[in-house]
Amino acid sequence: MAATVRAAEAGENFPVALRILPARLRSELHATYRYARYVDDLGDELTGDRVAALEAVAAEVRRLYAREPVTDPVVAGMGPLVRRAGVPADCLLRLVEANLRDQDHPRYQSFAELLDYCRLSANPVGEVVLTIFGAATPDRVELSDRICTALQLLEHWQDIGEDYAEGRVYLPKEDLDRFGVTEEDLGAARAGDALRRLVAFETTRAVAWLGAGAPLVSTLHGWARLAVSGYVAGGWAAAGRVRRADHDVLGGQVKPTRSDIAAAWAEGLLRRAG
Template identity: 50%
Template sequence: MLVRELVADLVEHGGQPAGHHRFQFVKPGHLIWSHVSGSPSVAGSGLGSPRDILSPLWPLVPSRSHRNSLSGGRSRPSGGATLAGMRATSGVRHAPDTSGLREKRRAENFPVALRVLPEQLRADLVAVYSVARTVDDLGDEAEGDRVAQLEAFSSELSAAFGNGEPEDPAVRGLLPAIRAGRLTEEPFQRLVQANIQDQRVHRYPVFADLLAYCRLSADPVGRIVLDLLGVADPAAAGLSDRICTGLQLVEHWQDVGEDYRNGRIYLPQEDLAEFGVAEEELGAAHASPRLKALMRWETGRAAALLGSGADLLGYLSGWGRFAVSGFLAGGLATVDALRASGGDVLSAPVRPSRAGLLSWLGWLQVGTRRRSG
């Protein structure tokens, strides 16, 4: 029953169809996989084996000397919201688990709330997704004064956490978890602030500025999930931040062209200059060789963040570990898809495959260790 529901979940979730996979245990506890047909294998994607990508040894911000060796005269360095990394859809308010919200969940890079999860955890995750989705849609697509609408939504959140009765259906969906003491207000308000920042900031000079934005737009979602799982360890929170920032970055790299057309550029200005990429190139039908090289570089940094946060799974057990594995698996499968594109994120949509997501999800269950004690 569990396997059938899991497969149904992943089929419903979406993504590009992929070929059949062959799983092979090379040693106890270490699972690798390769494609028989379909999209490229992990090894072919430039990531190496799952064990390689999960190594925290990759540098998160390699030196400029590494950057200058990228292909096209430069070679890739050896190292490297939303539910963090959520994909934009429409500006409609969302009641939890409506048909419209389910359709949006299917568009994400990762399964938001697997049907195999316990009812309460799944309901909580759906409610959190509904709020995060609404905040993002208000910031991306709402008509009229978006800042005013986001501030009004912030007031709705404050009412909910202050024992009031919010009117917004998405916020009302949080009430059971709020009143049971499973959630706190601060991370939700950071998500609102991220979208207010989007109305005012459209360029990021350096990577550190983008990371600061991700602390508002992505990291709070991981903190919310840890709250729901009852995990209060500061080390776990730091690892969660790395995963969430990585998820946010791969979503940005998928949407470079769309964001450019909407007047936003998340690629750091210093990186555009370093690779000789003009802003206008982001609106082209195909990526230039310079932009491809830049996207391979940025994908490596996102992969490093995801891999260096994978130790979070060691702090989790049971269904919580499984749910978070799904988020991380979606990010790693998206890295595979970005690698397979060769850095051309403009010619066609870059989406993770279902088979790739399932492969990473399976490997994370057996290939990462739980902490003792």
């Protein structure tokens, strides 16, 4: 499982746990990612009863917080972090709830409805990260939510074709209708003009969320500032890659490379320095 998690980390839009970070912080960030990835995999890839498996994870989380024996090794792996930093149980349970929603809610009528999904599927991770660094104040969590929502939206737009093949459409129906895009268009080998215009619109909207959350970085210090700036840089890099592909997210590679992320990171540092 460790090799699978490492491979998944390498495919993310952002650096999960920078090697320069102290060992404890890296370990806790990896544990958080491992838990989030595990829950996502149960919701996306399990061939058996996904609902039962996810509900079993939620039950294990509740046992963890009740200080009862936990048999799931991934949930148990969150134990040291939960005990040290006081990670809210709600963060871990919302990630499960997001994947339960995926099982019976494969379409979204409005952008507002999609944002509510991001509140479950992405925002809790940011709150856990801030908690790891001892920086989870209400104001910072609010800014983090904007960043995490942006990162989730950008990932959805990168994975439109893959999600459609799995029976899920995260593009809101109101936006599909507005731009004249049909669901069948999402399964094409290349994105047509209408879909590219829609992706451009959605990417711009995600970038606005990212920009609204980016001031979080300036409120942080030390390792927290370094780590969070990396996540923000990953968002800028992801948006840049989609734009350089002329918003054709069906026809080729639209995931940012390490060089893309490093360039976005350097640009962000220069922007703040100026």
